[in-house]
Amino acid sequence: MKWRATRLKYLASLPITNGLGEQGRDAGEGSIRYLRTTDIAGPRALDPSKWASLEPELARKAPVQRGDLLICAAGSLGVTYLHDSDEPACYAGYLARFRPGPEVDPRFVSFWAQSQSFFDQVATGAVRSTIDNFSAGKIRKLEISVPPVDEQRRIADFLDKETARLDSFTSLRTKEIGLLRTRRRELIRDFVIGANHAERVTSTLQWVDSLPSHWSVVPLKYAARYGSGHTPSRTHPEYWVDCNIPWISLFDVGKMRDPRQINMSATEQQISRLGVANSSAVVHPAGTVVLSRTASVGFSTIMDVDMAVSQHFATWTCGTRLRPLYLLHLLRAMAPLFDSLKVGTTNVTVFMPDLLALRVPLPPLDEQDAIVARIKESTTEIDRFMAATERQVDLLIERRQALITAAVVGQIDVTTSRVAHR
Numbered sequence: 492m493k494w495r496a497t498r499l500k501y502l503a504s505l506p507i508t509n510g511l512g513e514q515g516r517d518a519g520e521g522s523i524r525y526l527r528t529t530d531i532a533g534p535r536a537l538d539p540s541k542w543a544s545l546e547p548e549l550a551r552k553a554p555v556q557r558g559d560l561l562i563c564a565a566g567s568l569g570v571t572y573l574h575d576s577d578e579p580a581c582y583a584g585y586l587a588r589f590r591p592g593p594e595v596d597p598r599f600v601s602f603w604a605q606s607q608s609f610f611d612q613v614a615t616g617a618v619r620s621t622i623d624n625f626s627a628g629k630i631r632k633l634e635i636s637v638p639p640v641d642e643q644r645r646i647a648d649f650l651d652k653e654t655a656r657l658d659s660f661t662s663l664r665t666k667e668i669g670l671l672r673t674r675r676r677e678l679i680r681d682f683v684i685g686a687n688h689a690e691r692v693t694s695t696l697q698w699v700d701s702l703p704s705h706w707s708v709v710p711l712k713y714a715a716r717y718g719s720g721h722t723p724s725r726t727h728p729e730y731w732v733d734c735n736i737p738w739i740s741l742f743d744v745g746k747m748r749d750p751r752q753i754n755m756s757a758t759e760q761q762i763s764r765l766g767v768a769n770s771s772a773v774v775h776p777a778g779t780v781v782l783s784r785t786a787s788v789g790f791s792t793i794m795d796v797d798m799a800v801s802q803h804f805a806t807w808t809c810g811t812r813l814r815p816l817y818l819l820h821l822l823r824a825m826a827p828l829f830d831s832l833k834v835g836t837t838n839v840t841v842f843m844p845d846l847l848a849l850r851v852p853l854p855p856l857d858e859q860d861a862i863v864a865r866i867k868e869s870t871t872e873i874d875r876f877m878a879a880t881e882r883q884v885d886l887l888i889e890r891r892q893a894l895i896t897a898a899v900v901g902q903i904d905v906t907t908s909r910v911a912h913r
């Protein structure tokens with residue numbers, strides 16, 4: 492069976508172009524759904540919680556129909572979405588639309604866009620900057636090999652079945668991880684509010700009903716020194732030379748999302764002593780507790796070494812009455828409170844006055860130490876199961892991509908293969 496090497500543009504029935512540069516909004520009754528990168532939940536799925544629409548006269552300039560493949564051209568490179576619906580839609584400027592011609596099956600191209608061949612070409616041609624870019628012009632030139640349409644359909648049918656099976660396993664394992672995270676979070680909350688103490692009093696704190704009667708409740712600023720940070724001016728290049736001071740920025744929040752991480756010893760970016768001297772940045776001592784307060788709110792860690800932070804973070808350097816590890820677990824238990832304090836929609840934040848007004852339960856030091864020890868002991872087994880399950884998910888994802896890659900380049904005879912069951 493002969494496969495033909497070509498470029499993606501030669502398989503399209505219309506030129507591959509970017510969409511509209513309109514802001515996302517709800518245009519009201521009779522409007523047309525407006526698809527953006529942030530709406531894409533998977534190769535054939537949209538996030539039901541995301542919605543934007545445009546007036547029909549605008550939407551007609553960039554229509555999307557069943558079988559169209561939307562390819563991210565800026566930002567989340569590698570993300571694609573096959574519109575497998577008759578719902579009318581239009582698409583945004585960070586996406587490029589591929590409308591298949593008669594020589595190609597839409598599902599085959601969608602699977603190819605999930606293969607290593609596709610990802611490698613995107614990685615090679617991407618322009619890396621604040622917002623990564625892979626232009627529509629580069630998308631047009633992507634190299635793809637295609638068999639006859641009938642074989643494309645057989646490959647797509649095979650991959651539909653096999654990826655659905657792998658996705659089902661992945662979904663089950665992902666749910667297990669979610670349950671383990673919930674159990675872990677509930678355990679920690681019980682410990683930091685002293686749930687095992689029988690003698691309790693009604694709490695004056697918004698996020699907890701009762702506390703042990705012998706615990707104090709104090710303004711956090713009285714038990715730990717509050718601080719924040721800054722970004723040295725980018726208009727002074729000399730401030731960004733000889734950067735060797737670890738500097739926690741939004742680029743580090745990804746690591747902080749893992750509830751198992753405790754300390755941060757290295758950061759994605761660093762700043763210089765000259766930058767610190769000429770800005771409001773501060774170098775905080777090791778042991779300082781950090782909380783993200785902008786964009787991704789409520790994630791925390793402890794500085795393993797002296798570090799600075801950007802203005803997107805709050806810090807607390809504990810005094811003699813408060814252990815950093817207890818405060819870290821306490822801040823994580825207070826997540827519902829931080830959610831209630833968030834202001835904004837796209838760029839959410841918790842304002843400094845709200846953080847300065849925080850009040851916290853304060854057990855005696857020996858109890859804080861005991862609580863931290865019990866948390867470590869109680870979460871060890873949960874963390875072990877979580878790590879093992881995450882590894883299973885990683886292997887399933889790797890297997891899925893390897894299977895797709897092999898199939899769309901002709902390495903598998905899909906009429907006889909049982910490769911996914913080995």
